[in-house]
Amino acid sequence: MLECLEYLYKENLIEDLSFRVDGISSDGLWLLEDRDFGASLTNNIGELPEISRFYNLDNPEDGLWIFHDKNKLEISFEELCSEFELLEDSVVTQLVHLEYYSEANNYFIRHIDHEYIIYSLNEYEERLKNNKTKGRGKVKTFKVNKSKIPFCFCYKDQLFLYVVLNSFFNHKELIEEYFEGFDLKE
Numbered sequence: 001m002l003e004c005l006e007y008l009y010k011e012n013l014i015e016d017l018s019f020r021v022d023g024i025s026s027d028g029l030w031l032l033e034d035r036d037f038g039a040s041l042t043n044n045i046g047e048l049p050e051i052s053r054f055y056n057l058d059n060p061e062d063g064l065w066i067f068h069d070k071n072k073l074e075i076s077f078e079e080l081c082s083e084f085e086l087l088e089d090s091v092v093t094q095l096v097h098l099e100y101y102s103e104a105n106n107y108f109i110r111h112i113d114h115e116y117i118i119y120s121l122n123e124y125e126e127r128l129k130n131n132k133t134k135g136r137g138k139v140k141t142f143k144v145n146k147s148k149i150p151f152c153f154c155y156k157d158q159l160f161l162y163v164v165l166n167s168f169f170n171h172k173e174l175i176e177e178y179f180e181g182f183d184l185k186e
Helices: 002-010 121-130 160-168 171-178
Strands: 016-019 033-039 051-055 065-067 074-080 085-087 090-103 108-122 137-145
Touching: 002 160, 051 171, 065 121, 090 121, 108 121, 108 160, 121 171, 160 171
Parallel strands: none
Antiparallel strands: 016 137, 033 051, 051 065, 065 074, 074 090, 085 090, 090 108, 108 137
């Protein structure tokens, strides 16, 4: 992901780039997946459903949630894990948020960031039942602002958004399933 961001910065597709680095992890889980509702990513970004959920067949609490606000032109991806991380008495999830716009029938990412979302145990239990439940805090790890990254931009044959999600999230197979409908040739 860092190589990809460096390339985008050098090509003037990103104007502002910020990071918070507290540690590096190479852990990953490979799981079977399924879609509960919603849709995979398509080339018509504006027509994506408001909510999509992909989950592990063996453990439905392992999931990838995608929230699309068509009015604000925003998409958020939140990963929930049955074996969640604890910070003191809080559950920590991950979220990638982006803002996009359309110009000449093409979609561009103007902002993207990654953050850890902090829930109390009760809030997290409620979050598993209700996708509108919000965490009580967040820690941003990186953000890109003032960018014009084409949604279909590929770095080393991988879609930029895929690179970002795959760099942070543990459920690699759920990410694969979400991107299976995106045509890089369009």
